[in-house]
Structures are given as C-alpha cells and as structure tokens.
Amino acid sequence: MKSHWELIAESLRAELAEYGGLLHLFEQQQRSLFAHDADSVLSVGIAIESQARALSTCRRRREEIVASFALRNNRPANSTLRSLLTFIDIDARPLIEALIDEVNHLVHRMRRTSSHNHTLLTRVVEVHQETLAHLRPHAFTKTYSPGGRVSVASSQASSTLRVAG
Numbered sequence: 001m002k003s004h005w006e007l008i009a010e011s012l013r014a015e016l017a018e019y020g021g022l023l024h025l026f027e028q029q030q031r032s033l034f035a036h037d038a039d040s041v042l043s044v045g046i047a048i049e050s051q052a053r054a055l056s057t058c059r060r061r062r063e064e065i066v067a068s069f070a071l072r073n074n075r076p077a078n079s080t081l082r083s084l085l086t087f088i089d090i091d092a093r094p095l096i097e098a099l100i101d102e103v104n105h106l107v108h109r110m111r112r113t114s115s116h117n118h119t120l121l122t123r124v125v126e127v128h129q130e131t132l133a134h135l136r137p138h139a140f141t142k143t144y145s146p147g148g149r150v151s152v153a154s155s156q157a158s159s160t161l162r163v164a165g
Helices: 004-034 038-072 082-087 093-135 157-164
Strands: 140-144 150-154
Touching (some): 082 093
Antiparallel strands (some): 140 150
16 A cells, blocks of 8 residues: 555656646647647647646645645645645655645746747737738727727628628
C-alpha cells in the first residue's frame, strides 16, 4: 500500500502532465493563429476544452487526496498542501515541494499564455468585423452595452440569408 505522500506525489505528477498538455495546446493555438489556419484554431479550441475538463478532474482528485491527508492529521480539510509539509516524511518533503513549485509555475505560464491567446482571438474577431463593416457599411450597427462593451449587429442578416438561398 502506498503512503499518503506517495499518493500526493502521484496526484501532483498527474496534474503536472495535464497542465503541460494544456500549455502545449495553447502554444499550438498560437501557432495556428499566426499561421491564419482557422480550421486548426477551431480544432485546437475543442481540444483545449477537453483538456481543461481532464485537468479539472485531475485537480479535484488531488484536492481530495490532500483533504483526506489533512483530516488524517487533524487539520482542516481545506489546508494547503504546503502547510501540511510538516506531516510528510522529511525525506519526501523536497520532492513534494518541488512538485508544488512546478505546478504553480505551470499554472502561471498557462494563465499568461491563455490570456495572450484570448487577446489574439479577440483582435482577430475585431479585425474580421471591421473588414465586414468596410465591405458592407450599412449592414452593421455598433451598439454599446451599459458596461461599455461594443456589440456589432447585422441589420440585414435576414435579407442576406434570403438572397443567398
């Protein structure tokens, strides 16, 4: 039977693998955006959603293992893993600390890359809308929400669909 720290290390490794996979997909999405490959951007977006679900499941499992470990050591279930290091064998602490640090590092890289991709995707949509508005200026109306967000609506969408068949 595995010790608690071995289960924790195993769950952290699994979480690292999922974060790494998600980061790889975000980087692939960036390459697709820069290559102007719309089909690839779409398929990678679907893969990102799937990977994010797998990561969420993996993270939840790790949190359950850590909560169980905390309760076994008479600590609150919501204790951080770092605060529980004193209950882990002294020889295993450096491993657990390194895994925690690596997970945190990947979380930050993933957030930064995700944010960058979101900005790129937003800009692509804006450019697309601007191009369409230049091609058919009377077909689109810009409105602003109470929060100041711009919304572009097509005023001739139904007639365009009728003409197209």
